[in-house]
Amino acid sequence: MSASLGLTIAVPRGALFGGTVDLLSALGLDTEELRVNDRKLLFEEIGVVTMRPSDVPTYVEAGAADIGITGKDVLLEQLAQAPGESGRDVYELLDLGFGRCVMVLASKTGPDLALERLRRLGVMRVATKYPRIAARYLEETGRQAEIVEVKGSVELAPLTGMVEAIVDLTATGTTLRENNLEVREEIVVCTARLIANPVAYKLKAAQIDALLERLRALSLPA
Amino acid sequence: MIHPIPSGTRDVLPEETGEVRAITDTLRRVFDERGYGEIYTPALEYESVLARADMAEAQPAYRVFDETGAVLVLRSDMTAPIARVVATRYADSQPPLRFCYFAHTYRGVRPQRGQLREMLQAGIELIGSAAPEGSAEALTVMCAALDAVGLKDYKVGVGDASLFPALMETLGVPVEAREELLHTLVRRNFVELEQRLHEAGIDGEAAELLLDVPQLRGGPELLTDAPGPAVEAVTGMRRVYELLASNVAERVIFDLGLIRNIGYYTGAVFEVYDPEFGAPLGGGGRYDELLGRFGRSLPAVGFALNVDPLHRALAGEEQGTGALAELRSVIAAPGEAP
Numbered sequence: 428m429s430a431s432l433g434l435t436i437a438v439p440r441g442a443l444f445g446g447t448v449d450l451l452s453a454l455g456l457d458t459e460e461l462r463v464n465d466r467k468l469l470f471e472e473i474g475v476v477t478m479r480p481s482d483v484p485t486y487v488e489a490g491a492a493d494i495g496i497t498g499k500d501v502l503l504e505q506l507a508q509a510p511g512e513s514g515r516d517v518y519e520l521l522d523l524g525f526g527r528c529v530m531v532l533a534s535k536t537g538p539d540l541a542l543e544r545l546r547r548l549g550v551m552r553v554a555t556k557y558p559r560i561a562a563r564y565l566e567e568t569g570r571q572a573e574i575v576e577v578k579g580s581v582e583l584a585p586l587t588g589m590v591e592a593i594v595d596l597t598a599t600g601t602t603l604r605e606n607n608l609e610v611r612e613e614i615v616v617c618t619a620r621l622i623a624n625p626v627a628y629k630l631k632a633a634q635i636d637a638l639l640e641r642l643r644a645l646s647l648p649a
Numbered sequence: 650m651i652h653p654i655p656s657g658t659r660d661v662l663p664e665e666t667g668e669v670r671a672i673t674d675t676l677r678r679v680f681d682e683r684g685y686g687e688i689y690t691p692a693l694e695y696e697s698v699l700a701r702a703d704m705a706e707a708q709p710a711y712r713v714f715d716e717t718g719a720v721l722v723l724r725s726d727m728t729a730p731i732a733r734v735v736a737t738r739y740a741d742s743q744p745p746l747r748f749c750y751f752a753h754t755y756r757g758v759r760p761q762r763g764q765l766r767e768m769l770q771a772g773i774e775l776i777g778s779a780a781p782e783g784s785a786e787a788l789t790v791m792c793a794a795l796d797a798v799g800l801k802d803y804k805v806g807v808g809d810a811s812l813f814p815a816l817m818e819t820l821g822v823p824v825e826a827r828e829e830l831l832h833t834l835v836r837r838n839f840v841e842l843e844q845r846l847h848e849a850g851i852d853g854e855a856a857e858l859l860l861d862v863p864q865l866r867g868g869p870e871l872l873t874d875a876p877g878p879a880v881e882a883v884t885g886m887r888r889v890y891e892l893l894a895s896n897v898a899e900r901v902i903f904d905l906g907l908i909r910n911i912g913y914y915t916g917a918v919f920e921v922y923d924p925e926f927g928a929p930l931g932g933g934g935r936y937d938e939l940l941g942r943f944g945r946s947l948p949a950v951g952f953a954l955n956v957d958p959l960h961r962a963l964a965g966e967e968q969g970t971g972a973l974a975e976l977r978s979v980i981a982a983p984g985e986a987p
Contacts, residue, residue, distance in 0.1 A: 490927020506836075516928065518837035620840060626922045626929065628837070629806050629902055632866040 431456065431474040433634040434627070437487055437495030439480035440465075442598075443619050446525035447496045451475070453645055454638070481505070484515045484622065493627035494635065498526060499617035500596050504557050518628050520635075521621040521642060530560060532612040533603055534592040535585050539611060541592035545570055553592045554584030561594035564614050582606040657758040657766030669769070672798050672960060673751050676771045679794045680749035685773045688748050690730040692755075696720040701942045702729035703912035710757030723755035726911070728936065728951055731774045736943035744777020744947055751956075765957065772933065772953030776940065779948040780885060784917040784935055785892035787950045791933070792897045794954065795921065801966055803923045803930070805900045806866075807889070808907025810914040810934060812882035813863060819878035820855040834863055835908050863906030871903045879905065889917055913939045919952065925965030930958045 432454065438447050438461075452458045456473045468477050476492055483497035484505050495517075505515045532553075534541045541551040550571045555561040558576045565572040575590055577583075584590045586606060596617065597603055600610060621642065628635060654660065661669065677687065699709060699722060709722035724730055727750050739746055751771050758764035773790055775783050788805065795803055813834055817827050826849035833842045839860065846856045862879055865871055869890055875883035883905075890898060902922075909918050909932060918934030933952025940947045 488927065519840050520837075522840045624927055625837070626924075626927055629866055629904055629920075630804060630922055630924055632902070636864075636866075 431472065432638055433474070434493040434631060434638065435474050435476065435491070437483045437492035437497075438475050438477045439483055439495075439497050440477050441480055442528075443480060443496065443498060443526045444477075446523075446619060450496075450523065450525075450642075450645070454641060484517050487517045487622050487624050488515045490624045490626055492624070493631055494520075494621060494623045494638070496523065496619055496621055498528070498596075499615070499620055500528065500530060500557065500560070502620060502622070503530075503560050503615065503617070505559075516625055517622045518625060519620050519622050520628075521639060523619040523621055523642070526617075526619040528596045528598045528617045530557070530594065530596050530614040530617060531603075531610045532564070532592055532594055532614060533585075533597075533608045533610050536607055536609040540585075541611070544591050551592060552590035553594055554581050554590040555594040556581060557594055557596075560614070564594070582608060655766055657764055669956060669960060672956060672963070673769075673771055675797045676794045676954070677749070677751065679790065679797045680773055683747070683790055683793070685747040685749035685775075685790070688731070688734065688750055689752070690724070690727070690734060690750075692723055692753065693721045694724055694730060694733075696722045698733060699724065699729050702732065702939055703942075704729065707756060707911045709755070711755055724752075725756055726754050727752050727770060727772060727953065728774060728913070728939070731776075731951075732936075732939050732943045732949075735776050735940060735947070736945040739776075740945060745783075746776040747773065748776070749773045765955075769956040770931070770953040771956055772931070772951060774949060774951035776949045777947045778950065779937075780916050780935060780950075781888035781892055783948065783950045784889045787933060787952055788889070788893060788901075788919060789897050791919070791921070791931075791952050791954070792900055795959075796896075798959070798963065800923060800959070800963055802925070803900065803921055803962075804902050805897075806902050806904040806907050806920045806922060806929075806932075807886060808904045808918050809882040809886055809916055810908055810918045811885075811916055812879055812905060813859075813908060815882055816859060816862060816878050820851070820859060822851060822855075822859070823849060830859075831908065834906060835910050837863075837906060839864065865905040866902060869898075869901075869903065871905065875905075885916060909934060917950070921954065923962040923966070926958050926962040928958065930962055931955050 448458050448461055461470055461475060478486060480497045481501050483495040484501060486492045487495040502519060545551045550573055552573045552575060553561055553565065554575045554577050556577060558574045562574050575584065581593045581595045582602060585593055585608065603610065623635060696712060704725060707725050709725045711723040713721050715721050731748055735746060749772065754768050754770050755766060758766050773787065775787055778786065813831060817830065822830065830842065830845055833845055843860055846859055851859065858876055862876060872883050872887045886903060890901065907918055907920065913936045914934040915937040916935035920929040920932035923930055931952060931954035935950045937948040940949055
């Protein structure tokens with residue numbers, strides 16, 4: 428069992444943690460301590476640092492980690508998506524396939540209040556933790572929207588009448604259903620992605636290419 | 650009293666200006682020894698004039714109206730202004746022309762990303778010297794400059810801006826799909842590149858080449874077995890490499906996917922990396938068509954080093970080498986008049 432991959436890896440805590448640790452095990456890293464110690468942040472002997480998924484691009488861009496694993500939702504929210512837009516400068520190398528979720532537009536079941544409000548007042552209110560994804564999607568699809576950024580349970584926003592719709596990530600739709608919300612539109616499918624620091628991608632090309640080759644050989648779930 | 654300044658800008662105080670000046674004085678000496686004359690151009694230019702250069706992602710971000718209502722911009726690089734100078738003030742001069750500059754340039758930023766709104770750049774432009782000789786000279790001057798300031802562990806990534814467009818042309822990628830594909834590769838989003846190739850109806854061997862070639866990075870061995878459609882660009886890279894002295898050649902990493910985010914590059918492109926800094930310290934390349942847009946068609950090549958990142962990389966390396974201390978000792982103490 429090799430001690431490390433010769434790279435510093437930013438590993439996301441949260442929903443993608445299990446899949447990521449399984450992947451690191453499959454690559455031959457000793458992940459025993461990583462699995463049991465959920466307070467430790469730095470696992471130097473296997474070159475792993477753990478953090479919130481949304482912090483992974485930050486550490487990788489700065490070069491504090493050479494590579495990282497995070498969700499496409501995080502990348503869509505943080506990366507430049509159009510020419511001239513300035514976003515986090517990291518390279519997206521591989522779709523790892525696990526952690527599949529869908530970014531959806533949802534509103535209360537029954538008649539769609541968002542459409543009703545859009546028709547009558549020319550604007551709908553949308554709560555989300557992903558203001559850039561929501562704004563971009565609604566703009567592209569020609570709906571005028573007032574985006575309300577919230578940090579926690581987005582489902583609450585339409586239930587209290589603060590907004591008519593939400594843009595959020597859902598894996599199974601259970602939370603939405605339990606809160607009497609209905610998926611109206613699917614925006615984009617998000618899976619875990621492998622990202623790299625631009626300088627590490629060149630200075631540690633051999634290690635990164637070897638890793639990519641092994642990951643591709645592991646036959647990722649489609 | 651606290652009076653804020655815009656994010657991405659900063660005040661530099663004497664202790665630090667001493668170090669920055671040690672770096673810029675050393676760079677200036679190297680450029681000067683090699684015949685590069687220093688020039689100044691205005692920070693403010695007419696938007697309509699600079700718009701002749703295709704800046705792509707490095708467009709000027711700050712605009713103001715002057716008293717007559719004309720739109721002025723803060724320059725976002727020095728290459729376009731120097732192209733303007735060559736076309737107007739050196740319209741009849743015999744090339745090659747060699748210029749260097751130490752100047753602040755201005756780019757738009759997103760808040761809280763640590764991006765610089767105002768950047769001190771030190772660079773050269775070599776006008777009227779074609780590939781491969783001109784490119785080799787620019788690389789040589791760049792390495793001499795970095796060696797002189799005492800940077801130890803840097804590498805220079807070398808690619809060719811024409812490689813991927815040529816590959817797309819040969820492999821029959823529809824014209825309307827090319828710009829998006831190129832933009833995706835600038836960001837090295839290989840997941841999206843694969844998707845977009847599929848959407849553009851490109852499959853099989855062509856798709857594999859378009860995905861695999863830009864992922865090739867490594868030593869000169871890359872240049873011996875390049876796939877057919879990439880041969881022309883790769884031959885160009887090999888010619889440049891053959892002209893490099895061994896101390897420059899050993900710094901080079903070939904990177905067949907290197908495309909810089911400025912639109913005017915036509916041939917060889919390069920970037921400087923140091924393990925102490927997470928982003929390139931600078932870069933440059935050939936821009937054989939830019940001068941023509943300003944009315945004097947000449948092949949050209951240049952590079953710019955970002956002085957603050959270079960300073961930080963030196964400071965990072967200093968733990969072991971004492972390079973900055975050595976530089977400091979050769980210049981006047983901070984605060985003293987030169």
